[in-house]
Amino acid sequence: MANTPSREKWQSDFPRWFDWIIEEAEVYDYGRYPVKGMGVWMPYGFQIRRRVLDILRDILDSTGHEEVLFPLLIPDHLLRRESEHIRGFEGEVYWVTHGGFEELDVKLALRPTSETSITYMETFWIKSYKQLPKKYYQVVSVFRYETKATRPMIRLREVTTFKEAHTVHDSFEDAERQVLEAIDAYKKLFDSLGIPYMISRRPDWDKFAGALYTIAFDTIMPDGRALQIGTVHLLGQNFTKAFDFRIQLADESLDYPWQTSYGVSDRVIATLIAVHGDDRGLALPPTVAPIQVVIVPIPSGSDEDRRAVIEAARQVAGELEASGVRVRVDDREEERPGAKFYYWEKKGVPLRIEVGVREAREGYLTVARRDTLEKVKVPRSGVVEAVKRLLDDVEKRLEERAKSFFRERVVRTHSLEEAREWVEARRGIAEVPWCGVEECGLKMEEETGAKALGSPWPREPVEGAKCPVCGRDAVTWLRLARTY
C-alpha cells in the first residue's frame, strides 16, 4: 500500500497552507508587493502558468478560436454603452484620470472584462453572416477594485491570467451551440489538469452583468468551500444592440448578431495547486510540471566513487532529456541530500531519482514518487521507459485522488437542515430539490448561510421531490455551498 503523505494541514487550514506553499515553492509572491490584491508570478510559478496556458491555447486554436490583443484602457462612454453591464461593474472599476501633469478629457477604465471594446471593434470587422461564426480570445490582465477580502490568485485586484473568449453568431441557435463548444473546451482543460468540477446554470440573480444566462464550472477547495473556476455566458443581442452592430443575414436582411463570452483565470492554477497538494507542498501533474524528474546524486567513498556517481547522474539526465523528459540534476555541493529531497518535494516535482555509489555500480536506480512517496528500483538500462510509465501513473493517481475527494464532498438531500449542516461543517456542496422560483432560492441561501451555485447542467431529473421552502413540486436541484 502506498505511503501517502498527510493532508491534515492541507485540509484543516487550507488558506494558510495555500499562502505558505505559493511563497515557499516560489510560485507567486503576494503580500509583499506594495499594492493590495496584486502579486508577482515568480519564475517557477510562471513556468507552471505557461504550461497551463499552452494547453488552453491548443484547445482554443484547434477549435477555430483566433487570438487577439485589445488595449487595456476602455473609455468611460464605451464601458457605459450596455446599461446592465456597467451597473454590474461600476463599483469595481479602476479609473485613469491623469496623463503626465494633465487631467484627461475622458476617463479611461482599466478593463474589468472586454465585451464592450471587442463588440465596438467587431462593428468594423464583421459585416456579413458569411464571416460567422467568429471566435476571438485574448489572455490579459483585468482589474477589479474588490471590496471583499482579497486572496492570492483567487480574489485579486489585478487578475493577471484572464483568458476571455468572445464569439459572434448569426442566430440564437448557433450561439447556444457555441455555449456547448465552450463548455466542452473547459471540460478538456480541467480534465487535462486532473481538476474535478461540476457544471451549473447560475441562478438568474447571479448571472454575468449583461448576459441572458451563465453556465459555470465550480470545484471544491480542501476546506469544503466551492470555487468558481470558469464561466460561459450567452450574451444574446444585448451588446450588439447597445452598439448598433448589425450584419447582413443569408436572406439579405440586416439584423443584430448573437454573442457569447467565456473566461477562465488564475484560479485554474490556484486550483491545480490546491486539489493536488498535501502537507509537504505542491504535487504537480507531470503535464504541467516545469521539472518532471529531479536527479539527486549522493556521492560518497573514494574520489573515484564520487566521480562515478556524478557521471552516472549526468548520463541518466542526458538520456531522459533526449527522450523529451524535463529533467534537472541537483548537484549543489553546499546542500545535503535530505535538504534537497525536502526542497523538491515542496516544489511538487513528480519523480526524484537518487543515484548513489551502489546505484552507479550495480546497474539500477531508485525512483521516488512525489504523490505516494513510494520508492521503486528500476533497472538502469530501462530508465527512460520506467520514468515515462511512472509519470503517467503519477498523473492518473493525482487525478483519481482529486476526483475521489470531490465526490465525497457533494451530498444530495431533501432536507434543508441537512444541507445547512453539511455546508456549516465545511463538508462541501449540498444539492436540494428546488421549485425554480427565485424567492425560494434566496430563502434557501439565507437558511443555510450558503450561496446558491445554481442548478445542474445539463438539467437532471428530480422525481417526486418537493421544494423544501414552498412545498411545490421541485423541477431541479439547487446547489448550495460556502464559496471563495
Next chain:
Amino acid sequence: MANTPSREKWQSDFPRWFDWIIEEAEVYDYGRYPVKGMGVWMPYGFQIRRRVLDILRDILDSTGHEEVLFPLLIPDHLLRRESEHIRGFEGEVYWVTHGGFEELDVKLALRPTSETSITYMETFWIKSYKQLPKKYYQVVSVFRYETKATRPMIRLREVTTFKEAHTVHDSFEDAERQVLEAIDAYKKLFDSLGIPYMISRRPDWDKFAGALYTIAFDTIMPDGRALQIGTVHLLGQNFTKAFDFRIQLADESLDYPWQTSYGVSDRVIATLIAVHGDDRGLALPPTVAPIQVVIVPIPSGSDEDRRAVIEAARQVAGELEASGVRVRVDDREEERPGAKFYYWEKKGVPLRIEVGVREAREGYLTVARRDTLEKVKVPRSGVVEAVKRLLDDVEKRLEERAKSFFRERVVRTHSLEEAREWVEARRGIAEVPWCGVEECGLKMEEETGAKALGSPWPREPVEGAKCPVCGRDAVTWLRLARTY
C-alpha cells in the same frame, strides 16, 4: 533575373504605406480604437507577433533568463524612489486615481517601465552573491502619455509588446559582461528576422533616465529615418542604492549590487514589416510567417477535372503539413484565382502553389515566390524538398535585400554640410568625426536638423580627423539622422 516588385510607394510614402498595409493585411487595427495611441492586434498580426516572441523567448531562456510577471500598477512613492528616473518619466505617466466610486489613498502609475517595482521585490528575493547573476524578464504592456505624434506600433501610448529584462550582479565587471550578453541576444534576434541594424552608444544627454550609459540598436526605415529598436542600459548602483538593496559579497561584506536592464518592443514587428515589404504589401520571412505556403487550386473543365484539381491541392497540402510546413489551401469558391493571388501577396505569404488541370495531370506544380514574384515549376514528387529549399531561399534573399538597402543608407563624411544634405534628402544616417564633447554634439544636431544617435559600438578608430565644430582631434564618430 528576378522580376522584383516595385518599392516606389513603399519608399517614397512610407508612413502611408505602413498605415495601409497593417490595416489591409489585418495585422494591427489602429486609429479606429477610440483611445489615441492604442491599437488592436488582429489574428493575423497576433500570429506574427507570437512567432517573434517565441524566437525572443528561446534566446533569453537559453541564456539563463527567467520569465516573471509583475503587476501593472506601481505606487507613486515607489516610482519616485530614484530621482533621475522619475524626472525622466514623470511627464508621461498615466495615473490611476479612483477605484469604483472612491478616490485612492495612493496614486497608482501604469508602469512606464519596471525598474522600480522589480528592484523593490529583489530586495526580498536576493540576499547573497551566491544567487547572482540573476536575470529576469517579462513581456508586458507599458504606458507612455506621449505628447509627440503617435504612430501605430512605433510610437504608442500603450506599448503592448514590451520585453524588458532586468539583471543583478555582484560587481561592475559582471554587469558590463551582461551588457555584452544582452547585445549578443539582440543581435541574434534581429539577425534571425533579417533586420539590419547598427549599434551605438547613446550620447550622455540621451541615455535612459537612471542609467550610467545606454547602448542602442537602430535601423533605417524605407524613408531614411532611423528607428531605435532595442536598448541596453548599465544601471550601475543607482536603483539598488535608492532602494537600499544590499547583498552579502564573497568577502562577507555588505554592498549594493549592480544592475542592467534592456528592452525591445512592438517596434521589432513594425521593423520586420517595414524592411521586407514592397508596394504589394507584406513580405514575411518564412520563420515568422503564420502561413508559409498557400495553395490555390484553379479548377476548370469537366467535373472530373475539377475534382482532380481540388484533390491534388489537398494532397500537396497534406504532405507539406506532415513535414512541418505551415500551409493553407484557399478553396473559397466565391473568389477568383487572381483575387486570391493578390490577397495572399498582400499578406506576405512566402510561397504560393498553383494547382490547375495541367498540373494535376502532368505531375508538376507551379510555385510563385513572394519576394521576387518569380514562378518556378517543381516536380510533384519532390514538392516537399523543393518547398523547403525555396523557403530557405526566400528567407536569405529578404535578409540580403534589407541589408543592402541599409548599407546604401549609411554615409561617412568629414563635412557637416554633406551630413546635413544626406539627412535632409532622407537618405539615412550620416557619420561625422566628433571630439566627444557634448556641446559640439548638440551643435551638430542643430546644424544638421538631425538627432545624434551616438557613437559606434564597439568604438571605431578615427584617424587624423577633426571635429567639424571645434576643430579639435576627433575621438569617435557621431551618428546623425532624422528619427521616428
